[in-house]
Amino acid sequence: MRRTVRAASTTPTRCTGRGNAMSTHETTQRERVRVFATGACEGFEKLRESLAGHPEIELVGASASVADGAAALAGGHLDAVLHATRSANLPADELAAIREHTRAPVLVVASSGSSRMLEEALDSEVADVLLLPQLVENVVFAIRKATHTTRQAHPAGGGRHGKIVTVFSPKGGTGKTVTATNLASALAKFEQRKTLLLDLDLQFGDAAIMLGIEPEKTIYDLVVAPGELDTEKLAGYTTKHISGLDILPAPLRPEDAELVTEAKLGRLLEVARESYDCIVVDTSPFFHGPMLATLDRTDELLLLSSLDVPTLKNLRLALQTLELLSFPKQRIRIVLNRSNSKVGMKQNEVESALGMKVRFEVPSDRAVPLAVNRGKPVVLDEEGADVSRAIRSMAKNLFPVEEAAKKQRRLLPAFARS
Template sequence: MTLLWDADRGAADRYNYAVGGDINRHDSSVALMRDLEDSPRENLVIIGPDIDMQSACDLSEAVRVHRAEVGVLLLRRRLDVSLLGQALRAGVREVLTADDLTGLADAVRRSRELSQKMAGQHDQAVQDGKVITVFSAKGGVGKTTFSTNLSAYLASTGARVLVVDLDLAFGDVGISLQMLPQNSIIDLVQMAGHLDEQGLQQIVTHHESGLDAACAPAEPSDADRIPGTIIAELLKVAKRSYDFIVVDTPPAFTEHVLAAFDNSDLLVLIATLDIPAVKNLRLTLDTLDLLGSPKEDRVVVLNRSDAKVGLRSEDVVAVIKQDIAVMVPNSQAVPASVNRGVPIVLDEPKHPVSIAMRELADQFLRPVAGDATRAEGRERRGSDESTRRRILSWGGRR
């Protein structure tokens, strides 16, 4: 989002292409400064050509004092030497003619690059969101339900949350939240190699709960056109805009899933009380060991834990040789909430399933945001290429 001070109601549409993202127009400097105070990650202000020169300089000086990393670009009908001098003394980064949209686009790029450099390591730490990947090598265990509910709950606490649907062929995040996305992850392909925060915002869909969603493509065939590298790029860029990125996954070790594993701070592994799910969980843990994933970055969750099917939670622990962090009870209220498109954690907060979901988020997900040591550990993570190829060769078998 770029902040624009311009009395012309059509100004935002006129400059939108050059700026390359959404523009929030204000009629007064007071309103703009208020918006800037509420937008700690905003780094660009544009002042329209018809704003009084002294008022424009006063705003630029105020921005320089309160948010030195924010760039101010000034548009004028015509340029002269005295005007340029006055603007530069007030802290304006560049002055351009209002009809030079190409020049404006270049100035926007230069200003944002400078702002990122000025932000330095401190702001980078502030912007370092955490990636939580929800995975099971067996379908039907509730991954999407967990991903959407955990995301909705984290968003309800005031966190900035993005849920990413990596089931690129048959993803259900959008329909589970009753969203109608206009764009999806397939639209990132054209931005590969130069994806930025503005580009990411163009493909996400906002949900009424406060979370954003990067949805799977509408056409299953599009999944093959999405390289794993763009997923890694997506997650790295998202960490600069969101506190939490929750990744929903397909039940297979695809290149996209491996990219998510490589960039994850925590893996939430879902199982149910049936032998195929437990067997696949055991194989998943072995595969993560091969990939070099730290054991302390994994959380095992038993879904439908009270189902009377002849298998107990103790049996699961004996097989996987790892404790179960959270047990989520079985309930018909869960599929009912999915059919309504409302996360149960918000719709029925006192329900036992909702309580278990919040326990998972509060005890294991939210503390990750304050753990600076995980990033260092993730940098040491990795496996040789032959191992990854071998995993990908049988990743779809289950």
């Protein structure tokens, strides 16, 4: 099933008093467990109200049915889902519908559960069953336990848990592919990060061509190949670039894009995380199903802007849509491409239009189209160009804590000598 969400067109019910919390309490929210509530049963509304006021829980939204909450379930970066039912049996169809959107642990809340429901739950993927009424502290404990167990059950294979960096803009031609290809090249070549570039502009992706690669295999070949996806299988479908990055290009024919479903993409990203330090995702200007699956797993969303009014207008809509999807605002970084263009608009105007600070500036440079036409990333083609320096600095900034630790390690021997 393919879903396309137009900017600011979905309206999952938001919980009272929480709508503006993203901007005001960002630090606290990061530590809270992000929960979405679906379904209904006696006592559930009261429980939701108690959870909304609980300091350990961020109730990101609620919907009466799974279908109504689809956008937030898919894009909400959820740690857990509470699903309420009036049925005395496990609501298998509703649970399967939730699974289409998120891998977050699901706790079933029931007002009239039976021992049969508990037995069914043992054989299912359900993390817990809570029969109401319950003390809110018990529910919070169960939610914490479910999220903890899920983390232990899905450890990053081989100790890796790659960072997913998604490059997006709701406007075509803003420089998404230039940024994604160069950022991925800089991460691989200069930061020595094991990097995968995933082209999610599924119909008209041109990341491979910008890198001068003629791929034999694409994401289409991977998703139609029989058998379970694992890291070895993924490695068989990627193509190595001279910078050291691996690329999984977009399908060669636009009609093949349909086969890259949300579910397949979700699994692909989970597997990629196990074998890469960083997965850079190039995108198209739409919130389609695979994009929602990507957003759900995105650690850093690079939102590309430029100094023009139509792009700003679309970016504002995109920010509204991201809020409706409950995407955490603290993961959004505004990138101002062609930041030095003299076009009668200043950076501070962009910032006040978007209500967010510009995090990275990338200047306009003739070296970019020259490198694009040569099929080489500009960070390798013109290492000294301002645009290359800007993108390298962006790459460095994506791993700030580890970068500080690396510097510390470099300093230690000198310190020991003194």
